[in-house]
Amino acid sequence: MVGLAPLPRAPGPPQNGGVTEFLAKTVRRAWTVGVRGLVQAVLSQAACIPLFVVTVVSIALLPVGAGLFLLPAAVLATRALADRQRAWAAEWSGVDVPSPYRPLPPAGSPFRRVAAMLRDPATWRDLLWTLLNVPVGLLLGLLPAALVVYGVEGVAVAPWIGHVATFGWGPFWMLDDWGIVGSVGSIALGALLVVLGAALGEGILKGHALFNRSLLAPTRGALAARVRELTATRADAVDASAAELRRIERDLHDGAQARLVALSMHIGLAEELMKRDPDAARGLLAEARAASGQALTELRDLVRGIHPPVLAERGLDGGVRALALTLPIPVDVRIGLRGRTDAPVESAAYFAVAEMLANVVKHSGARRAWVQIEQDPDRLVLLVGDDGAGGADPAQGGGMRGIERRLAAFDGTMAVTSPPGGPTVVTMELPCASSSPRTSPSSGTG
Incomplete structure (x- = not known):
């Protein structure tokens, strides 16, 4: 006898565990959206307003010299806040906001650094963003938080105190006029607002992320300029x-x-x-x-x-120290590295230092030279100096121009300070990332 398969059961109401999980998930989403919205609202007032004011004042003080020191700090602080917004846009809303900033010259000459900041269109777009984000960030930040807080109030506060005091819950109704029906209604409507706050709040935050992208991402002109720069560098x-x-x-x-x-x-x-x-x-x-x-x-x-074998065996630290020992003049070497960098970056840094030291020996007439290498989380800073006659100029071509081209291939920069009579200091920066931690100290004198 052939058995008949049982008929499928009709879908029933969710089990208690499923309802509890749904409520817990909704509450977590509502809480997360509300907190993120409050953070955006607070930053729009507590950070954007001061940064806008300080930046404008710094620009106004440039003619008297004070702006040379105030403006870089204000611009870098604004960029740090903008970078945080870019990270949140990607993390919270899946909106990619690329960084549009041009490389800055190394810290040293405040005139060159301020000029580079003022020539960068992203600086002015950041300034506009700090102004417009004051109302936009406040509105789009408070709206999801208000929905959640308003809904929680309708569920947890209004029904329980409406009968002992004259209490009106928002614009919907007065609890004194509705009695127990009003209490039940406030709980239902409050729960609905919490759900809407969780659902709509994510969309509102994404709208804020899209607003940020409209001002904080590279423009088409900037992208075209970057393409031209990369083409020339290539x-x-x-x-x-x-x-x-x-x-x-x-x-x-x-x-x-x-x-x-x-x-x-x-x-x-x-x-x-x-x-x-x-x-x-x-x-x-x-x-x-x-x-x-x-x-x-x-x-x-x-x-x-x-590719020097010493560079492959001992890294940039050992390679530069070995190079300094071969020169006919004393060279002070101070190196602080977080770890080995990528081989192409390490090689470019080594040959840049080697070329600069060769120039010192050939042209400067110096009695002493020094090399200092420091590594930040995302860049390598190289300084080569001497006490020679000065007057070095990369525009004249030669080895310095070649090193400048080599560094540009990595988005690196080079700045030369060499007044007549010396001293000469060449500051080079290379973007980099550590690949392995060091196991021995790296600073000293060689």
Whole structure:
């Protein structure tokens, strides 16, 4: 006999566990949305208003000099707040707000730093955002919080005190006029407002995130300028790479290759003279051995110029210290690194320091030089200085211009301070990230 499958049960009401879980989830969402909205409302008043005022005052004080010191602090504080808004937009609402800021020159010359900030369109858009976010952030921040708080009041407060005092719950009704019906109604409507606050509040916060993106994200013009900058940087990097390949080819052709050809000729002549004139053959073999040693030395120097073995083995710290020991003048070295950086960044930093130290020895007439390397969470700062004659200018070309192009390929910057009579200080910055922690101290004198 064939058995019949049981008929499926009709869907029933959710079980107690499901209702409890739904309520708990709704309360958590409502609480989260309300708190986030309050945070946005408070920041719109407590942070945006002071930052707008301080920035405007700093700009007004630029002619008297005080703005040179106030404006960078105000701009960086505004950018920090804007970056926090970008992170919240992505985390809370899934809205991506890219950072539009151009790289700033290294701290040193306040004139160059302030000029770079004022030339960056993102600075002025940030200023406009701090002004417009005062009403927008207050409204869009308080609205989800008000729905939740208003609903909680209708559930937990109004029904229980409406009969002992004249109490009106919002614009909907007066509890004194409705009695027990009003109490039940306030609980129902309050619960509905809590649910709406949880559901609509996320959309309201997303609206605030979209408002932030309209002012804090890069504009089309900025993106086009960035594309042009990257195109120029890529072209410089390609040219530098081609020049480096030509240098390697030239060094191989004029150095090791010529010596290897001579080595082959000496060995061939020695083979012919081995029976007729052994003494002459031994002389040729001795010359061939010397040529092979010279060719090996040149090949090692060539490889060291491509990527020094000490850099691969001991990192930037050990590589720079070893480099300083080879110079004919004393070099003070102070290095504070959080860890090893990416190999391309490490190599660029090493060769930048090497080129600057080579310039010190060749052109400055200095009696002493110094190197200082520090690493922030997201950048590497290199300072190379000397007590020489000064007057260094990257615009004249040469090694400094090449290093500037090398750094630009990584979005790095270089600033030179070199008044006549010295001292000369070259400050270079490279974006980076640590890849491994250090296990030994990294500061000292070399």
